[in-house]
Amino acid sequence: MAVVTYRQALHDTLRAELLRDENVLLIGEEIGIFEGSYKITAGLLDEFGPRRVRDTPISEEGFAGAAVGAAMLGLRPVVEIMTVNFSLLAIDQIVNHAAKIFAMSGGQITVPMVIRTPGGGGQQLAATHSQNLEVYYAHVPGLKVVAPATPADAKGLMAAAIRDDDPVLVLENLALYNTKGEVPDGEHTVPIGTASVIRPGSDVTVVAYSRGTGVALDAARRLEANGVSVEVVDLRSLRPLDRQTVCASVRRTTRAVVFEDDWLSYGIGAEIAATIAEGAFDRLDAPVRRVAAAEVPLPYAKPLELAALPDATALIRVIHETLDASGFTARQAASTAG
Amino acid sequence: MPEIFMPRLSDTMEEGTLSRWLKQEGDLVHKGDAVAEIETDKAVMELEAYDEGPLIHILVAEGTTVPIGTPIAMIGTDSPATAQKPPLEQAAQAPDPSAAPPTPPQDPPAVPATTVATVSDAGEDSEVRTSPLARTLARQNGIDLADLTGSGPGGRIVRADVDAAVPTFSERAAGRSPLVDDDEEVPLSTSRRITAQRLTQSTRQTPHFYLTTIVDAEPLLAFRAQINDRLTEPGLRISINDLLIKGCATTLRTHPQVNASWDTSRILRHRRIHIGIAVATDDGLIVPVLHDADRKTLTAIAREAHGLAQDARARHVSPASISGGTFTISNLGTYGIDHFTAVINPPQAAILAVGAAQPQPIVRNGELGVGTTMALTLSIDHRVLDGAVAAAFLADLKTLLEQPFSIVL
Numbered sequence: 163m164a165v166v167t168y169r170q171a172l173h174d175t176l177r178a179e180l181l182r183d184e185n186v187l188l189i190g191e192e193i194g195i196f197e198g199s200y201k202i203t204a205g206l207l208d209e210f211g212p213r214r215v216r217d218t219p220i221s222e223e224g225f226a227g228a229a230v231g232a233a234m235l236g237l238r239p240v241v242e243i244m245t246v247n248f249s250l251l252a253i254d255q256i257v258n259h260a261a262k263i264f265a266m267s268g269g270q271i272t273v274p275m276v277i278r279t280p281g282g283g284g285q286q287l288a289a290t291h292s293q294n295l296e297v298y299y300a301h302v303p304g305l306k307v308v309a310p311a312t313p314a315d316a317k318g319l320m321a322a323a324i325r326d327d328d329p330v331l332v333l334e335n336l337a338l339y340n341t342k343g344e345v346p347d348g349e350h351t352v353p354i355g356t357a358s359v360i361r362p363g364s365d366v367t368v369v370a371y372s373r374g375t376g377v378a379l380d381a382a383r384r385l386e387a388n389g390v391s392v393e394v395v396d397l398r399s400l401r402p403l404d405r406q407t408v409c410a411s412v413r414r415t416t417r418a419v420v421f422e423d424d425w426l427s428y429g430i431g432a433e434i435a436a437t438i439a440e441g442a443f444d445r446l447d448a449p450v451r452r453v454a455a456a457e458v459p460l461p462y463a464k465p466l467e468l469a470a471l472p473d474a475t476a477l478i479r480v481i482h483e484t485l486d487a488s489g490f491t492a493r494q495a496a497s498t499a500g
Numbered sequence: 501m502p503e504i505f506m507p508r509l510s511d512t513m514e515e516g517t518l519s520r521w522l523k524q525e526g527d528l529v530h531k532g533d534a535v536a537e538i539e540t541d542k543a544v545m546e547l548e549a550y551d552e553g554p555l556i557h558i559l560v561a562e563g564t565t566v567p568i569g570t571p572i573a574m575i576g577t578d579s580p581a582t583a584q585k586p587p588l589e590q591a592a593q594a595p596d597p598s599a600a601p602p603t604p605p606q607d608p609p610a611v612p613a614t615t616v617a618t619v620s621d622a623g624e625d626s627e628v629r630t631s632p633l634a635r636t637l638a639r640q641n642g643i644d645l646a647d648l649t650g651s652g653p654g655g656r657i658v659r660a661d662v663d664a665a666v667p668t669f670s671e672r673a674a675g676r677s678p679l680v681d682d683d684e685e686v687p688l689s690t691s692r693r694i695t696a697q698r699l700t701q702s703t704r705q706t707p708h709f710y711l712t713t714i715v716d717a718e719p720l721l722a723f724r725a726q727i728n729d730r731l732t733e734p735g736l737r738i739s740i741n742d743l744l745i746k747g748c749a750t751t752l753r754t755h756p757q758v759n760a761s762w763d764t765s766r767i768l769r770h771r772r773i774h775i776g777i778a779v780a781t782d783d784g785l786i787v788p789v790l791h792d793a794d795r796k797t798l799t800a801i802a803r804e805a806h807g808l809a810q811d812a813r814a815r816h817v818s819p820a821s822i823s824g825g826t827f828t829i830s831n832l833g834t835y836g837i838d839h840f841t842a843v844i845n846p847p848q849a850a851i852l853a854v855g856a857a858q859p860q861p862i863v864r865n866g867e868l869g870v871g872t873t874m875a876l877t878l879s880i881d882h883r884v885l886d887g888a889v890a891a892a893f894l895a896d897l898k899t900l901l902e903q904p905f906s907i908v909l
Contacts, residue, residue: 447631
């Protein structure tokens with residue numbers, strides 16, 4: 163297994179899929195000559211030519227709609243939307259067309275397209291360029307939404323998304339592009355709709371995804387020194403959501419905290435909390451808690467941006483509060499004293 | 501085939517014991533017939549039928565305790581011979597709290613409105629706070645959550661609290677009693693348990709403060725003797741307690757702030773005055789309520805209070821007779837107690853503890869002499885009342901009791 167960056171894993175996967183299936187094509191702004199704003203598509207225009215790697219004007223609704231049409235006719239377009247913020251311009255094509263054609267055609271027409279788009283804050287890109295809009299898409303039946311946290315999952319989920327017959331949004335994260343990790347060589351897919359227990363533990367479950375998974379692992383490592391065993395569940399897919407894995411973990415640990423970069427209200431954390439209430443209520447020893455971003459447009463100023471985004475310190479504090487809420491601290495202290 | 505369910509007869513009731521069947525299998529039951537006697541946490545009550553027909557199956561044996569909503573009998577239209585009889589619920593065995601009810605608790609059958617409505621005890625937050633896991637584990641281990649003290653936020657019972665109780669439980673289950681030979685474990689009656697639970701809750705959640713005043717009891721005793729001399733009704737006597745009930749009710753009328761309750765997060769001031777009288781019974785405290793005590797004559801109070809106390813000791817109280825109190829009097833004077841403080845009967849705002857009227861050295865006009873005095877101690881919920889308001893009430897009560905003729909004005 164090679165150690166590569168998240169960025170490299172995405173690039174290698176796109177290239178491999180272009181080689182594997184001639185119906186795969188890439189389409190988006192500046193993905194050809196400029197090799198992509200984040201260089202994910204570096205070198206692909208030279209290798210595959212303009213029929214397979216299409217540069218477009220600034221026209222998100224237009225090229226997203228073109229991809230829907232191409233997919234309906236049997237191609238497998240992979241759309242790059244430069245950042246998730248711009249996907250709002252294409253939301254009618256995504257929500258009203260890509261998501262619904264299979265159902266509205268009575269299953270006669272599939273839309274095997276991928277929309278890959280990076281998002282997230284922390285890059286000092288200010289309020290309109292730092293958003294996490296996953297809830298907008300995860301809410302919609304007919305769409306699949308994945309948010310890989312590691313280079314290996316970036317490869318596995320991207321490959322699965324391209325081969326899927328339904329429209330899939332692959333939400334990349336700007337903060338992850340340079341992170342490194344082992345990636346399986348050769349053929350590697352991750353089934354869409356499966357979460358992963360990325361770190362086993364026994365005292366509390368932290369449910370996270372995308373950048374949050376790394377934050378959760380960091381918190382887990384730091385808490386281990388205090389004798390707290392944190393289990394980290396990486397959702398990987400936001401729709402379909404692997405409710406079983408989440409509930410099974412919480413049933414083991416009896417406590418849960420959800421971490422997300424998105425705003426708190428109506429968010430993924432709310433969905434997870436409800437899932438746990440439905441699936442693991444009788445095993446809960448403390449209320450489910452959520453850690454999320456401050457509910458403000460993300461500030462540009464770096465200290466303010468850092469203050470608005472949730473971090474490992476915030477997560478650790480809430481984990482402690484959750485443990486305290488069910489007497490964990492008292493028990494630890496007692497056993498130490500005894 | 502209509503079923504009869506274990507009814508919910510009070511807010512605090514979670515399970516009931518079938519103490520006696522009044523109808524037998526095969527008996528014809530009419531609507532409104534009493535079919536069984538149910539022992540709840542507070543009393544023994546008759547269960548009426550809501551359907552008509554032969555009682556074809558008794559599902560719960562006498563002496564068995566089952567959760568509310570559990571079917572206890574079936575009334576049918578077909579003959580007893582043809583219907584297949586379901587097994588008798590764990591007949592005569594000790595109740596097994598870990599056993600799930602045969603059906604999930606359903607809405608209890610409609611109980612006559614008069615019974616239900618009066619049971620409601622506004623603001624009585626009798627819920628034991630637990631985590632769902634603690635509740636599950638307690639049920640699995642047959643532990644009563646009411647016996648546990650919660651270590652979580654706000655006294656919430658969490659897994660650690662149940663775990664701590666489990667060894668004790670398993671030791672008992674294994675027959676290895678942790679008790680030494682000198683001790684004897686007293687089986688906890690439902691009533692005792694609820695008393696313990698509610699009073700623990702009261703001391704834990706209610707910020708109490710106490711005011712004591714010493715009343716010159718001589719005029720009161722003289723007044724009582726005078727009245728009793730003139731009473732012609734056989735067996736009727738006015739007690740000091742009756743005078744206190746009337747005195748408190750009268751004083752509450754001019755101090756409506758005291759006739760109040762704490763209802764979760766607000767104060768409820770009651771327009772009617774219902775005085776509870778704490779009565780000790782063999783297995784717990786019962787507080788029958790004398791409704792509208794301020795509008796009743798002294799003799800009516802005497803008659804009613806006497807009857808209520810007798811019923812309470814016999815545990816034959818109706819939900820109506822123990823509900824809705826707005827103020828409570830606890831009198832240990834007959835036991836010779838000089839002075840004590842009582843625990844507030846939630847959600848009420850105050851309780852009056854009455855000591856014995858007995859000879860004491862007193863100072864009158866600067867001279868030491870012998871008089872008869874009685875200590876009154878008011879326990880007050882500081883969330884509802886402040887010191888000055890409560891003190892004014894107590895001062896007026898003292899004045900009234902020292903000029904007892906005004907009680908009957």
